[in-house]
Amino acid sequence: MKNIKKNFLFNKYDFNENDIFFLLNIMSDSQVDFGDIYFQSKQQEVWILDNKIIKKGTYFFDEGVGIRIVKNFSTSFSYTNSIKLENLINCTNSVCSMLPSKSNRIFKKNLSIKNNSYFYTNINSIKKYSVEKKIYILNTIDCIARKQDVRVIDVYATLTCEYEEIVVGSTDNDFISKDIRPLINVTICVIVEQNSNREKGYSGGGGRLKFDDLIKKKINSEKLIDFWAKEAVRIALVALSAKLSPAGLFPVVLGSGWPGIVFHEAVGHGLEGDFIRKETSIFSKKIGQEVASNLCTIVDDGTLIDCRGSINIDDEGTSSQYNILIKNGILKSFLQDKLNAHLMHQKSTGNGRRESYACLPIPRMTNTYLLPGIDKREDIILSVEEGIYAVNFSGGQVDITSGNFVFSTSEAYMIKNGKIIYPIKGATLIGSGIDVMKSISMVGNDLCMDSGLGICGKDGQNVPVSVGQPTIKINKLTIGGIS
Known part of the structure; x- marks a missing residue:
């Protein structure tokens, strides 16, 4: 040494x-x-x-x-x-x-x-x-x-x-x-x-x-x-130049990169070991069950080169890992620190993180993202007769117990007849994590991570994280806006 x-x-x-x-x-x-x-x-x-x-x-x-x-x-x-x-x-x-x-x-x-x-x-x-x-x-x-x-x-x-x-x-x-x-x-x-x-x-x-x-x-x-x-x-x-967003039930296309925050909030937090152990997560007791479309494989990977959420070791000294959380729609594993892993008779996944020496380590995400599929972005948009294309988000809230979420878009567009026709503002995405994942019908081949500004808050502690995804299509999602 x-x-x-x-x-x-x-x-x-x-x-x-x-x-x-x-x-x-x-x-x-x-x-x-x-x-x-x-x-x-x-x-x-x-x-x-x-x-x-x-x-x-x-x-x-x-x-x-x-x-x-x-x-x-x-x-x-x-x-x-x-x-x-x-x-x-x-x-x-x-x-x-x-x-x-x-x-x-x-x-x-x-x-x-x-x-x-x-x-x-x-x-x-x-x-x-x-x-x-x-x-x-x-x-x-x-x-x-x-x-x-x-x-x-x-x-x-x-x-x-x-x-x-x-x-x-x-x-x-x-x-x-x-x-x-x-x-x-x-x-x-x-x-x-x-x-x-x-x-x-x-x-x-x-x-x-x-x-x-x-x-x-x-x-x-x-x-x-x-x-x-x-x-x-x-x-x-x-x-x-944006017009006011319509409200109602629409197909939604989420762009690549930062929109992966939806999976971070609506899925990732619910897979953290402390919530699972206390059975306050919607994903409790669902290991081996189908919780998403078979097109979805979600990982938490602290080993990405130069990425904001990457760590060589976690804050308990465990080596950073590539953890498959959901594979082809089936729930495979949780994010664990040492204590919660032991109490659940599992192993640490290298996700024990803390903001500072004055804080206790708790299970936290690193770089969480959806793996790419085979569809082209252009084909995904072409498949939508009338819907919303959400490119960026400005904020959101999630209930870990129910999985319900609300996300506000900062850049979004209206799609009609397979074409992006004009920008909209005031669009809010409303749904449930498991329901949304099960209604994903197309996954793009254009995976990218966010640009590197992510901060995750939990129990009063903030740590740097990254999110990512390819372009995806959600068949139906409630949009809050102005009709």
Whole structure:
């Protein structure tokens, strides 16, 4: 194992991997069923441009340790931002004393040693690249957006760079896991005006990228920042000409990429182990049953290269995995952290995630998406006599217990006689996750992931995620709008 002290947050403390094992031994001596120690150091730099002016620049730094034990199915947890051995010994002893001394010893020792795979860069863009270069990116975005159309009256752009280091030790492993997690994202809002009518367009993206990727990587032959700036303008101009959405029951075509948020919300959350174990999910007790069209295979994959939701290891030290949740419409598995997996007599799927050292890990998604089918996007649209083509969403709500959802579109179009005829606004998709999945009749061959802005909230914790899908056709879905 590489020396942690050379690469991680311990370089400024008199602390090393042997000290972690010492703390874990305290837990074992206290006969806990399971215990772990989570070290985290996080930096974040944010720059904001508004109306051609850099309005704000902030730098955030935090580091600390979370200490957890499980005994007799109860959990004791404490955290501190003082990374000193004496303090951590006191915290560990305190956590161990919170629960009764008798233990069932339910967790087994894992004697295998695993080397982490690496799915993204370890470069710290906060330190490596100058402030001037970051401000240049924002000014470039402003310039590109304003050149697209004279109706652009304001551009708001944010550049965020993050750099996170984690170290995890646990009583069920004889090794220490570590990870470096960079994250970059750009958000753009463009305001356009015509005849006193104003509309907004949003775009942007990012991932676990190097800063240089913003001007070197390309989408549709254009640099990332060029494409995102133009997209924000395009979406705003589409909104200017949009008509009010009809209401009623329609066939719906969901575009590729970000519309995969429907599966994230209406399906993914319902497959997280804690909801399943407590039987508060509509998918409880449905393993092996048909819950979707046989055209649907949905996966959660934390191993996608450079993707926003990717992780080399989860926040319990388990290697990231490719998990098939639904295969050809049949429910196959759930998303598990260590605790819920054990209580359900299953294995962790590498989905134990937490926002920070001050939070307990819980089952969470990484990159969740629907696998591609064989249909062409053009053929899917041609198959619709009258319906809705939803390209982007601005928000939504889901009831995990019932599976019912409501999603608001930010870019949508009316389809008639197999042709996209005009943009609409105010369209809301209303339905149930299982019902919608069973009514999917066509799945496109154009899978793509979202651009990289996804944030998932659960139990007060936010973590970065990605979603994706190919173009799909839903036979019937209720559309809320204005008739």
